[in-house]
Amino acid sequence: MKTGAEVVIEALLRNNTELVFSYPGGAILPVYNALGRSPIKNVLVRQEQGAAHAASGYARVTGKAGVVIATSGPGATNLVTGIATANMDSIPLVLITGQVSTDMIGTDAFQETDITGITHPITKHNYLVKNSDDLAEVIDEAFHIATTGRKGPVLIDIPKDVAAGKTKGTVKPIHLPSYQPTVKGSMRQLKKAATVMENAKRPLIFAGGGVVAAAAQKELAAFAALIDAAVCTSLMGIGSIDTKNERSLGMTGLHGRTGANLAMSECDLLIAVGCRFDDRVTLNHSGFAAAKKIIHIDIDPAEIGKNIGANIPIVGDVAAVLTDLATVTTAKTNEDWMRQVAAWRGQWPPQAAADNSLMAFQITAALNRLTPKDVIYTTDVGQHQMFAAQNLEIEAGPHFITSGGLGTMGYGLPAAIGAKLGAMKQTVIAITGDGSFQMNFNELGTIRDQNLDLKIVLFNNACLGMVRQLQHHYSGDAYFGVDLPGNPDFGLIAQAYGFAAFRIEKREEVFPVLEEALQTPGTVLIDCRISKEDMVFPIVLNNQPLKNMIYE
Amino acid sequence: MQHVLSVLVRNRAGVLTRVSGLFSRRGYNIESLVVGTTEKHGISRMTIVVNGDDNIIEQVIKQLYKLIDVIKVQNITNDPFVDRELVLIRVRVTKESRAEIMDTVLQVFRGRIVDISGDSMMIEATGDTGKIEAIEAYLSSFGIKEMARTGKVALARGAKDRRD
Ligand SMILES: Cc1ncc(C[n+]2csc(CCOP(=O)(O)OP(=O)(O)O)c2C)c(N)n1
Ligand SMILES: [Mg+2]
Numbered sequence: 001m002k003t004g005a006e007v008v009i010e011a012l013l014r015n016n017t018e019l020v021f022s023y024p025g026g027a028i029l030p031v032y033n034a035l036g037r038s039p040i041k042n043v044l045v046r047q048e049q050g051a052a053h054a055a056s057g058y059a060r061v062t063g064k065a066g067v068v069i070a071t072s073g074p075g076a077t078n079l080v081t082g083i084a085t086a087n088m089d090s091i092p093l094v095l096i097t098g099q100v101s102t103d104m105i106g107t108d109a110f111q112e113t114d115i116t117g118i119t120h121p122i123t124k125h126n127y128l129v130k131n132s133d134d135l136a137e138v139i140d141e142a143f144h145i146a147t148t149g150r151k152g153p154v155l156i157d158i159p160k161d162v163a164a165g166k167t168k169g170t171v172k173p174i175h176l177p178s179y180q181p182t183v184k185g186s187m188r189q190l191k192k193a194a195t196v197m198e199n200a201k202r203p204l205i206f207a208g209g210g211v212v213a214a215a216a217q218k219e220l221a222a223f224a225a226l227i228d229a230a231v232c233t234s235l236m237g238i239g240s241i242d243t244k245n246e247r248s249l250g251m252t253g254l255h256g257r258t259g260a261n262l263a264m265s266e267c268d269l270l271i272a273v274g275c276r277f278d279d280r281v282t283l284n285h286s287g288f289a290a291a292k293k294i295i296h297i298d299i300d301p302a303e304i305g306k307n308i309g310a311n312i313p314i315v316g317d318v319a320a321v322l323t324d325l326a327t328v329t330t331a332k333t334n335e336d337w338m339r340q341v342a343a344w345r346g347q348w349p350p351q352a353a354a355d356n357s358l359m360a361f362q363i364t365a366a367l368n369r370l371t372p373k374d375v376i377y378t379t380d381v382g383q384h385q386m387f388a389a390q391n392l393e394i395e396a397g398p399h400f401i402t403s404g405g406l407g408t409m410g411y412g413l414p415a416a417i418g419a420k421l422g423a424m425k426q427t428v429i430a431i432t433g434d435g436s437f438q439m440n441f442n443e444l445g446t447i448r449d450q451n452l453d454l455k456i457v458l459f460n461n462a463c464l465g466m467v468r469q470l471q472h473h474y475s476g477d478a479y480f481g482v483d484l485p486g487n488p489d490f491g492l493i494a495q496a497y498g499f500a501a502f503r504i505e506k507r508e509e510v511f512p513v514l515e516e517a518l519q520t521p522g523t524v525l526i527d528c529r530i531s532k533e534d535m536v537f538p539i540v541l542n543n544q545p546l547k548n549m550i551y552e
Numbered sequence: 553m554q555h556v557l558s559v560l561v562r563n564r565a566g567v568l569t570r571v572s573g574l575f576s577r578r579g580y581n582i583e584s585l586v587v588g589t590t591e592k593h594g595i596s597r598m599t600i601v602v603n604g605d606d607n608i609i610e611q612v613i614k615q616l617y618k619l620i621d622v623i624k625v626q627n628i629t630n631d632p633f634v635d636r637e638l639v640l641i642r643v644r645v646t647k648e649s650r651a652e653i654m655d656t657v658l659q660v661f662r663g664r665i666v667d668i669s670g671d672s673m674m675i676e677a678t679g680d681t682g683k684i685e686a687i688e689a690y691l692s693s694f695g696i697k698e699m700a701r702t703g704k705v706a707l708a709r710g711a712k713d714r715r716d
Contacts, residue, residue, distance in 0.1 A: 116566060120573050125620045128565060145620060178562060178623040302614035305607070 004132035004162050005034035007169035008096065011139035012040060014171070015094075017067050019043055019421060021051035021058075023078075025071020027098030027111060030163035035069065043421065043450060046442035048075050050414040052082020053440070056091045057378060057418030060398045061426075063215060065092040065146045066418060072098045073111030076157075077118070081408060084122040086153040088405025089236060090213060092146040093153035094139070101161040102130055116157050124152030130159070132167035137174075144174050149181030150300040151213055181299060185316035185324055193271075193295045193312045194329040200269035200293070202337045203229035206252065206281075209236030209404065210274015210298060216319035217396035220273065221245065223322045228334045230267075230341040232260035234275050235389055236404035242396045249344060253281040255386045255536050258549060259344025265547040266340075272296045274318040277307040278405065287545050297321050349391055350537075350551070357531045358507055360384065360459055364391035366510045367429070367457070370518055375427045376401065376419050380412035380436030382466040384459035386536040388431045410439025413456070417443060420452050427455065427518075434460045434487055444497045447523050455518055456525040458490055461532045469535045474542075494525035502526045554583060555609050556635065556706050559598040559616060560590070560624040567621045571598060574619065580604060580612050584703030595623065599635075599705045628708045635706035637684045640666070642674045644695035653694060661687045672697055 002010075008031050012020070019041035024032045035042060045051040048070045055066025070079055076097040086093045100109040116128045125145050127138050135158070142154040197203060211220055220240055224231050224247050231241045232252040241248050252260035264270070270292050275281075282288040289308055296303075296310035297318055304313040314321055349361060364387055377392060378401040379385040385402060394400045401419055403411040416430035437458055447454055459465075468482040491501030502517045502524060504510055510528075517526045538549030561567050568587060575582045583601035590597045602612060609627065616625045645653060653673065657663040663677035677687050681704060688699070 117569065120566070120570055121577050126566075130565075176620070179620050300618070302611065302618055306611060 001166040002169050003030065003034065004135050004158070004165050004167055005030040007132070007135045007167060008139060008158065008163065009034045009038045009040065010169065011136050012067060013038070015140065015143040016064065019058075020067040020069050021045055021054045021418065022069035023048050023051055023071070023075060025075045025098060025111070027072035027100055027160050028069060028075070028096075029098070030160060031069060031096065031098065031158065043417070043446065045414070046445050047440070048078035049082045049410065050417075050440055050443045050446065052079050052086065052093065052095065053408075053411050053414035054418035054421075054443075054446075055093050056082065056086050056089075056411075057401050057415030058422040059092050059418070060212075060401050061376060061419045061422040063398075065094045065143055068093060068095040070095070070097050071111070072100055072115070073113050076115040077113055080118060080122070083119055083153050083155065085403050085406045085408040085411060087122045087124070089209060089403065090151045091153065092151040094142050094146050095153060095155040097155065097157050098163070099128065099157045099159040102159045103161070105159065115155065119155050122153075123155050124150075126155040126157070128157045129162050132162050132165035133170070135162070135167065136169045136171050140171070140174055141176065144176070145179065149179070182301070182315045183317045183320050185297070185314040185321040187324075189312060189314045190321070190325050190328050193314060193325060196269060196293055196295065196312060197227050197329055198332065200227075201334055202267045203227055203269040203271060203334065204263050204267035205229050205231045206234070206264070206270055206272045206275060207231060207237040207240035208234045208273065208275020210318050211237060211240035212398055214274060214299070214317055214319045215397075216274070216322060217241065219319050219322035219326075221396065223326055226326055226329060226331050228332055228338060229271065230263050230337070232256070232263055234278065234281055234404070235402060237275060238389060238394050238400040238402075239396065239398055240274075243393045246345070247338075247341065249341065250348070251389050252546065254283065254540050255390065255538065256546070257348055257390055258538055259341070259348060261538070261540070261546045261549055262344060263341065265545065268292050270294045272310070273322070274298060276303040279307070282308060283540055283546060284543055356507060357534075358505065358510070358529060359534050360387040360530050361391055362507055362510050363457065363459070363504070363514070363528055363530075364388060366514045368393045369511070370515055371429065372427055375399065375429060376423060378402065378412045378416040378419055378428065378430045380430075380432040381407045381409045382433040382436055382464065383461070383469060383534075383536050384431055384433040384436075384465075386466075387459065390536070409436040412436060413440050414443045414446075416454050416456075417446055417450070417452060420454055421450070429455045429457060431457050431459065433465065434458060434462060434484060434490070435464045437490065441493065444494065444499070448497050452523060453521065454523045456494070456523065458525060458527050459530055460487070460490065460527050461530050461534065462487055463532050465532065466536075468532065469539075472535065473539065490525060490527045494523075500524040504528045553603070553605065555602050555604065555627055555629045556633065556704065557600040557602060557613070557616075558626045558628050558706060558708065559600060559622060561596050561598060562621040562623060563589070563594050563596045564621050567596070570619050570621065571600075571616070574615055575602070575612075578611075578615060580608065586703040586705050588705065599703070601704055626708065628706060632709040633706050634709060635680050635704050636678055637681055637704050638676070638678045638702045639684050639687065640674060640676055640700045641688065641691055641696055642667075642672050642698040643691045644671060644697055645673045646671070649694055653691070656690065657687070661690075663687065
């Protein structure tokens with residue numbers, strides 16, 4: 001006989017868990033003790049939200065589930081933002097929380113919260129395990145559910161007595177008749193799609209996070225070449241095609257690149273792959289589909305037709321579907337369209353303003369020149385995120401780790417920790433804002449503990465710039481509650497943890513300082529003082545179609 | 553329009569919360585939801601009456617399928633099906649009205665009198681929704697003091713095995 005906690009650790013190992021992100025407490029203590037005696041690496045964070053985000057960054061670069069362990073009550077509730085963030089972006093996490101003993105459940109015991117109840121709407125699935133004998137099966141199931149089909153977070157709540165109780169820990173094969181994700185697309189639909197593609201003159205592939213999640217970059221690029229299509233992406237789809245690819249038009253949507261948004265309006269066939277037509281992309285759903293045919297490929301049947309109706313829906317894993325689609329589709333060329341695409345590509349990036357102030361765009365341009373191959377960027381949320389999404393050169397692969405669906409400030413730094421731990425050989429750069437950084441900069445302590453080498457590029461405009469920009473457009477410049485005059489000297493904070501700090505205030509400092517900072521071993525923070533007035537353009541204002549971009 | 557969904561679920565803790573939470577969270581209008589056991593151990597059937605156009609119902613069904621514990625969803629609205637509801641109604645009675653009410657309930661609605669007190673009478677009736685509504689309408693003129701309806705349970709007719 002073993003303890004439930006030992007069975008938990010065995011199950012983690014059986015599911016190839018190399019490391020966990022955790023924070024201890026009373027109710028999780030039995031599991032924590034067993035963890036301490038195991039070969040699994042423990043990454044102790046500074047706050048549970050950091051553990052969930054770090055696990056997300058790790059999951060995205062490794063393709064494996066990120067594993068989190070936290071205690072009951074406040075430990076569990078601190079996870080909530082991280083779980084919701086992962087759920088919106090379909091990131092596979094397995095989260096284990098401690099719970100009060102089964103005989104205390106429902107009595108408002110010390111540090112009791114109904115975390116399965118709280119997380120019903122923000123997990124793919126969750127469990128409250130009431131019997132030690134169920135632990136092995138539940139954890140195997142949780143990994144299976146988290147990492148297959150449309151991926152997502154799965155939470156397992158384990159009462160203290162269940163973790164402490166004795167069990168044989170029998171392992172059973174996974175039996176989930178009610179959960180059978182479709183992988184292969186229907187041949188009938190594929191053939192219909194092939195016919196539509198033959199007649200298209202201006203085909204555009206719109207790639208979403210599903211392409212990155214399925215690691216279908218090769219299939220996507222090959223397919224785009226086969227039908228001579230242009231490619232644009234959603235925010236989550238960045239990384240589905242190399243931005244240097246001649247077909248790539250970059251991100252589309254509210255802050256999309258000019259060419260990408262125009263292509264969305266002018267294409268006669270839109271092939272949406274692994275995306276869910278978020279309102280940041282479609283803006284107003286009603287006018288979106290006009291004058292074009294839509295093929296929608298996604299692993300989740302519920303996404304098809306949810307926001308935008310599709311002429312040809314195809315349910316399946318995007319890599320499998322694109323591979324099969326290629327076998328039934330005839331190659332073609334669309335010279336006029338590709339000439340237009342090349343012209344759009346040439347129009348970006350726009351020219352920098354004439355005055356000498358430091359602009360975000362110069363920082364991203366310098367990063368494009370200075371960063372090595374395989375660089376991974378993580379971002380926080382705000383203008384700096386959009387500057388990064390619009391302007392950074394990103395390779396095909398999980399190279400752009402951002403919070404898309406939930407837009408969670410504070411994601412970037414812990415996500416960078418997880419990304420680095422999942423890809424130790426690669427350079428990891430966290431692009432953050434002064435507001436976002438202050439949400440989770442306590443995780444600098446985790447970076448110190450783990451001796452990680454991260455490059456933190458802080459776009460410091462001394463304000464909540466994205467909200468300020470909204471007030472510029474929609475509130476007649478009535479700025480309220482967006483300035484951050486109490487900001488600390490961020491360099492000193494980095495130094496307090498023993499990291500090197502740099503500051504960039506002028507244009508001419510951008511390149512040399514970034515060059516030096518990126519070459520400095522270990523974690524560094526680069527405090528870039530940019531102007532509040534440096535806003536993100538283009539923007540499409542409320543109730544406007546994508547093509548109505550404005551630039552001031 | 554009103555749709556009747558017959559949903560088989562694994563009878564796990566929280567499955568009712570998951571299903572009802574899905575409806576409220578996504579803004580779908582539930583008319584009624586009834587859960588009960590089935591012939592198979594560990595599997596329950598929910599009969600859900602929901603309002604919405606075809607697009608909404610399609611989304612409802614797809615979203616239900618995303619729940620790990622949902623095994624099968626049948627939209628039986630347009631199929632032949634048998635549906636039943638049970639109602640208990642406590643109606644006000646007087647010396648004058650008593651005989652008439654008893655007569656109508658027993659003869660017309662094939663109901664049963666299950667309790668009688670000084671000024672009221674409890675009536676039990678089963679039937680499809682139309683009949684339940686008719687008996688309710690009839691009794692309301694005498695004054696309904698309390699009422700409990702179970703909501704609809706339904707099964708498709710015939711023995712064919714549905715895959716969707
Ligand atoms: C947790 C959270 N709270 C509030 C918001 C709303 N919000 C979106 S962007 C933003 C400002 C971000 O400021 P900063 O990190 O400095 O980035 P900037 O826009 O200045 O580049 C705010 C408050 C959010 N996205 N997340
Ligand atoms: Mg800022």
